[in-house]
Amino acid sequence: MxxxxxxxxxxxxxxxxxxxxxxxxxxxxxxxxxxxxxxxxxxxxxxxxxxxxxxxxxxxxxxxxxxxxxxxxxxxxxxxxxxxxxxxxxxxxxxxxxxxxxxxxxxxxxxxxxxxxxxxxxxxxxxxxxxxxxxxxxxxxxxxxxxxxxxxxxxxxxxxxxxxxxxxxxxxxxxxxxxxxxxxxxxxxxxxxxxxxxxxxxxxxxxxxxxxxxxxxxxxxxxxxxxxxxxxxxxxxxxxxxxxxxxxxxxxxxxxxxxxxDSIVDQTLAALNDGAPPHTDIVERVTLPSSDSPWLRPIYDEAEFIVRNVIRYYGGWYSGRPSELKPAPRREVAAVVSELAGGVDILLARAALAVEAGDLRLACHLADWAVESEPTDERVRTGAAAVYEARAEAEESLMAINIYRSAAHYARAGRPFR
Known part of the structure; x- marks a missing residue:
């Protein structure tokens, strides 16, 4: 043995x-x-x-x-x-x-x-x-x-x-x-x-x-x-x-x-102390550590999520964006965005271009608005699901992969995200 x-x-x-x-x-x-x-x-x-x-x-x-x-x-x-x-x-x-x-x-x-x-x-x-x-x-x-x-x-x-x-x-x-x-x-x-x-x-x-x-x-x-x-x-x-x-x-x-x-915590607290900027801005300001060591691979959790957990403990739930303090229903926002864009087809086409360019973060925003605006439209559901599946394929951590897979599953089914 x-x-x-x-x-x-x-x-x-x-x-x-x-x-x-x-x-x-x-x-x-x-x-x-x-x-x-x-x-x-x-x-x-x-x-x-x-x-x-x-x-x-x-x-x-x-x-x-x-x-x-x-x-x-x-x-x-x-x-x-x-x-x-x-x-x-x-x-x-x-x-x-x-x-x-x-x-x-x-x-x-x-x-x-x-x-x-x-x-x-x-x-x-x-x-x-x-x-x-x-x-x-x-x-x-x-x-x-x-x-x-x-x-x-x-x-x-x-x-x-x-x-x-x-x-x-x-x-x-x-x-x-x-x-x-x-x-x-x-x-x-x-x-x-x-x-x-x-x-x-x-x-x-x-x-x-x-x-x-x-x-x-x-x-x-x-x-x-x-x-x-x-x-x-x-x-x-x-x-x-x-x-x-x-x-x-x-x-x-x-x-x-x-x-x-320590690197994640110290950088996050420094950003918080610099005027309490919106949470997303804090995440963008933190230089996420990386490592080649086999015990620090982001296969389950990941550094970006740790930043958000530090913010949650020290900074409350308000994201720092005024619209998110008491937000409108997402389906209403999505409908207006879709109208301003010229329809869900344009939103989905722009999302597909973002996927091609490798900007999967932007693509997901566009897919969200499309599917929340027209959740019963089969083409919209299929297009949004394809974006979420592309995002899952590009992720490393199990948590991110399966959250995006879940989003794709529910988009295809025409059900609320869960």
Missing amino acids: SRNPLSAMFHGPERPPEEAGFFWRGGPFEVADRTWHTSLGSGVTAFETSQGLVLIDTGTEGLAPKMASGLREFTQAPVHTAVYTHGHLDHAYGLPAFLLPGQSAPRVIAHSALPARSARYSRTSGYNEAINARQVSGDVTKRRLRFTPPPIPPDTLYDDSTSIEVGELTFELRHARGETDDHTWVWNPEHRVLCPGDLVIWAVPNAGNPQKVQRYAWEWSDALRAMAALNPRTLCPGHGAPLVDEPETIQRLLLETADYL
């Missing part, structure tokens, strides 16, 4: 970064003595101690049985403790699959904000089912995930930090708001293994998601720097492959990602 699934990437012929990236599936790999990491949709790390297993995250309800089956090829120890790094469905819902028949209930630890997250899910279950379907497939009609509380909720909560001992091993838990407000990262000093949860996902940090609740890029950066100060030997991320016995690479990953976030 390999102790480092990525050794060739850093010590031999370079392998494609997607082999390590956000969508990586593999394991169990032994990452330290009697310690394994496995990933299927999300990562699970299992530490075997004399008192039983300590699990850091537990996967989804549907995929956990396969991960548990693989783990049980190496250990039959009962689960003593499970730590949920946060309350998302791909981290806190698979615990039952890891339990041995008849074993006593394990201790389950999480941050004190996790129960409130579960309550929010219950109050907005329909919304969350829709946006997750759109984010994954581009079609809100394909709802598969059910937003209910974890099947085994935490019984032990902490606030800022806590430390536990299980058998011969120590686990230090620290809270850091990042992708979520209930996030925990875990440090095992004996093996120098770091389990950052979704604070590391082998992609641009999910700090901007345009459809979901507030993210905290500045605190995320602080947490990454605190992790780097521990000089981890091994990193087992929330998504993607583990880095085993790679302390120098881990330092680079953590600090590069912190610098990436």
